[in-house]
Amino acid sequence: MADLNANEISGRFSLLRLWRDERGRGILLQVLVLVSVLGFIAYIASNTIDNMQRAGLASGFGFLSDPAFFDINQPLIEYNSQSSFARALLVGLLNTLMVSAAGIVTATVIGFTAGVLRLSDNWLVSRLVTSYVEFTRNVPVLLQIIFWWALFTGLPKVRDSLSIGDAAFLNNRGIRIPGPILEPGIGWVFVALVLGVIAAFFVSRWARKRQEQTGQTFPAGWCGLGLIVVFPVLVYLALGQPLDWDIPHRTRFNFSGGINITPELIALWFALSTYTGAFISEIVRSGILSVTRGQSEAAFALGLRPNLTMRKIILPQALRVIIPPLTSQYLNLTKNSSLAIVIGFQDLVSIGGSILNQAGRSLEVVAIWMVVYLSLSLATSAFMNWYNKRIRLVER
Amino acid sequence: MSDSFFRTKDDMIAQRAAPVSSRGLVGWLRANLFSNIPNTILTLLAIYVLWLSIPSFIDWAIFSGQLVGDDRFACDGHGACWAWLDQRMGQFLYGFYPQAETWRVNLAFFLLFPALAPWLMDNVPGERYLRWFSVAYPFIVSYLLVGGFFLEPVSTDKLGGFSLNLVVGLAGIVLSLPVGIVLALGRQSRLPLIRWFSIIFIEVVRGVPLITLLFVSNIILPIFLPPDVALDSVIRVIVMVTAFASAYMAEVIRGGLQAIPQGQYEAAQAMGLSYWKSMRLIILPQALKISIPGIVNTFIGLFKDTTLVIVIGLFDILGIANAMVSNPDWLGLSSETYVVVALFFFAVCFSMSRYSMRLERKLDTDRR
Numbered sequence: 160m161a162d163l164n165a166n167e168i169s170g171r172f173s174l175l176r177l178w179r180d181e182r183g184r185g186i187l188l189q190v191l192v193l194v195s196v197l198g199f200i201a202y203i204a205s206n207t208i209d210n211m212q213r214a215g216l217a218s219g220f221g222f223l224s225d226p227a228f229f230d231i232n233q234p235l236i237e238y239n240s241q242s243s244f245a246r247a248l249l250v251g252l253l254n255t256l257m258v259s260a261a262g263i264v265t266a267t268v269i270g271f272t273a274g275v276l277r278l279s280d281n282w283l284v285s286r287l288v289t290s291y292v293e294f295t296r297n298v299p300v301l302l303q304i305i306f307w308w309a310l311f312t313g314l315p316k317v318r319d320s321l322s323i324g325d326a327a328f329l330n331n332r333g334i335r336i337p338g339p340i341l342e343p344g345i346g347w348v349f350v351a352l353v354l355g356v357i358a359a360f361f362v363s364r365w366a367r368k369r370q371e372q373t374g375q376t377f378p379a380g381w382c383g384l385g386l387i388v389v390f391p392v393l394v395y396l397a398l399g400q401p402l403d404w405d406i407p408h409r410t411r412f413n414f415s416g417g418i419n420i421t422p423e424l425i426a427l428w429f430a431l432s433t434y435t436g437a438f439i440s441e442i443v444r445s446g447i448l449s450v451t452r453g454q455s456e457a458a459f460a461l462g463l464r465p466n467l468t469m470r471k472i473i474l475p476q477a478l479r480v481i482i483p484p485l486t487s488q489y490l491n492l493t494k495n496s497s498l499a500i501v502i503g504f505q506d507l508v509s510i511g512g513s514i515l516n517q518a519g520r521s522l523e524v525v526a527i528w529m530v531v532y533l534s535l536s537l538a539t540s541a542f543m544n545w546y547n548k549r550i551r552l553v554e555r
Numbered sequence: 556m557s558d559s560f561f562r563t564k565d566d567m568i569a570q571r572a573a574p575v576s577s578r579g580l581v582g583w584l585r586a587n588l589f590s591n592i593p594n595t596i597l598t599l600l601a602i603y604v605l606w607l608s609i610p611s612f613i614d615w616a617i618f619s620g621q622l623v624g625d626d627r628f629a630c631d632g633h634g635a636c637w638a639w640l641d642q643r644m645g646q647f648l649y650g651f652y653p654q655a656e657t658w659r660v661n662l663a664f665f666l667l668f669p670a671l672a673p674w675l676m677d678n679v680p681g682e683r684y685l686r687w688f689s690v691a692y693p694f695i696v697s698y699l700l701v702g703g704f705f706l707e708p709v710s711t712d713k714l715g716g717f718s719l720n721l722v723v724g725l726a727g728i729v730l731s732l733p734v735g736i737v738l739a740l741g742r743q744s745r746l747p748l749i750r751w752f753s754i755i756f757i758e759v760v761r762g763v764p765l766i767t768l769l770f771v772s773n774i775i776l777p778i779f780l781p782p783d784v785a786l787d788s789v790i791r792v793i794v795m796v797t798a799f800a801s802a803y804m805a806e807v808i809r810g811g812l813q814a815i816p817q818g819q820y821e822a823a824q825a826m827g828l829s830y831w832k833s834m835r836l837i838i839l840p841q842a843l844k845i846s847i848p849g850i851v852n853t854f855i856g857l858f859k860d861t862t863l864v865i866v867i868g869l870f871d872i873l874g875i876a877n878a879m880v881s882n883p884d885w886l887g888l889s890s891e892t893y894v895v896v897a898l899f900f901f902a903v904c905f906s907m908s909r910y911s912m913r914l915e916r917k918l919d920t921d922r923r
Contacts, residue, residue: 309889
């Protein structure tokens with residue numbers, strides 16, 4: 160009787176019946192979420208419109224073509240204070256990409272070296288590397304950036320520059336290194352390099368195919384080395400060495416010639432590399448440890464040499480574990496490069512901040528930041544998904 | 556008998572100790588430091604690096620260091636100048652909190668231990684009451700720090716130094732775990748709208764640097780809100796740090812959820828448990844257990860990220876250090892200052908990571 164009663168009630172209250180039914184509940188919940196999210200957005204939008212009208216702020220991205228009226232230290236592309244905001248942002252983006260790319264390369268080298276060394280059976284070395292990793296990982300990267308920056312700007316003045324082999328000079332304005340002077344004909348060396356890489360790729364593909372079919376091996380590694388290194392070097396020599404170095408030399412108050420790298424850039428690059436390198440070393444270590452001992456023993460039993468075992472058995476399996484977190488570390492490094500604003504290195508966020516102060520277009524600038532960083536990260540995720548699919552263990 | 560093929564016990568060769576070269580200190584050195592040529596080179600290199608760095612560091616920090624003085628001119632400039640420790644430590648710990656009221660910050664800090672104890676340790680006496688106490692703890696701390704009602708009110712922008720890092724970090728940790736769990740469940744949900752909102756939130760927040768989110772809280776929020784609504788800056792930071800960390804947390808927990816075999820979900824359903832019950836009793840306990848290392852790593856990252864508040868003008872310990880280093884009285888003491896600040900963070904983060912390793916071993920019940 161009671162059941163019937165309940166049914167009757169739920170028949171009358173259709174909302175209650177909707178709640179009792181699992182699918183109905185799902186729909187109800189989603190409608191609630193949708194309504195609240197849309198309401199929230201509408202609330203923000205109306206507030207924003209009100210506030211902007213009250214303050215008399217303009218909106219839209221038209222301001223990007225206005226002249227920026229601020230200077231940028233050492234832009235990678237042509238830029239002066241009359242250039243547009245858009246160009247200033249481009250300079251910032253290029254700076255971000257440059258320091259990220261440089262950081263990624265060095266962090267990878269540091270990380271792989273430290274990861275392998277930490278597994279070494281040398282007690283002293285593994286302890287030393289462990290203390291580096293633990294200390295770097297447990298201290299905020301912002302603190303490390305500021306620390307290195309303070310250290311590099313605290314170097315001797317230009318007058319008492321530290322000389323490195325009379326070719327590079329270290330002082331509180333950064334490091335001045337020899338710059339390359341490209342002479343006509345250097346283009347052919349680059350062409351040779353590109354051709355060498357392409358040829359090496361095809362040779363290694365052909366060698367692999369032949370080995371799979373006939374079992375005969377071909378020294379593809381040496382051949383590739385010859386194509387990529389020796390061939391361009393030969394072209395370089397044949398063309399009469401079309402590359403010269405512009406070595407910095409002292410003038411009265413400063414140096415002339417060469418390229419000056421600012422302390423901000425060095426500090427940022429150094430801090431990001433060592434910080435991310437510590438994380439990468441942990442990833443590498445756990446990747447190598449994840450390959451079971453049986454794998455290398457089986458490889459030895461098959462008669463593979465240690466070198467070949469590492470290359471053909473351990474590394475491919477370890478990389479499957481290493482690559483996904485590795486890419487997320489690369490992404491972290493790119494995002495952490497935005498901390499440059501604290502030491503005054505002009506990256507995307509820092510220049511965006513200047514524009515924010517100059518033009519007062521906070522919404523637009525923040526939107527640009529988000530779009531740029533989001534597309535970087537989505538591109539990386541897309542690559543990751545593709546790579547994961549490619550290397551996924553095929554189980555029969 | 557004596558020319559038996561088998562040796563008897565009598566003509567066995569007497570047992571000898573292992574050669575000197577493979578036992579004791581020498582053996583250890585040979586095995587661990589000088590086993591082959593590359594190893595020897597590495598060892599010598601490491602010893603050289605240590606020889607270069609350690610003695611000079613100790614000399615700089617301790618033997619030539621100077622502990623007392625009113626400003627940097629009291630130091631002779633050879634070793635480290637620690638004179639500021641005595642003068643400025645209060646600021647490093649409490650920021651601009653009124654000196655007479657710092658006991659409240661101290662009390663809040665010491666109350667943290669009984670509040671954490673029932674969650675971190677087993678067999679704490681009075682565990683039930685302590686759990687209630689830890690639920691009340693956030694309110695007690697807010698009351699202690701902000702004041703009002705018998706205590707002298709202190710504005711939150713007086714809060715600074717390491718206590719600001721601790722407040723923002725702890726609030727972020729406490730809030731980001733539940734938000735992260737909800738987001739992770741939302742991402743796994745069968746309801747498409749909820750799933751999509753969760754995915755969008757997680758990916759957007761993970762895709763941008765925290766610094767841009769903090770700028771949003773500082774510059775954009777006033778545009779988004781009615782003019783008469785002004786959020787406290789510390790609360791804004793806590794909200795943003797929590798949002799940021801919970802997106803990472805959600806991904807960590809999703810990893811744990813995906814590692815739970817499908818059979819567990821099905822078994823829970825077969826037992827007639829509702830969605831929330833099956834999550835609470837069956838799935839989440841296992842998923843959270845697997846994700847402990849990731850969760851603690853997120854906590855550590857969050858705590859380190861609290862230093863970013865300096866970009867929006869709050870003075871945490873790093874902000875105070877920056878201000879002091881550029882103060883004429885203490886100009887150029889950057890190494891000393893930043894090393895001390897680094898030690899603060901290292902102490903907290905390192906103990907967190909060690910604790911998580913212990914917890915991992917303790918909870919690793921299936922592989923004993």
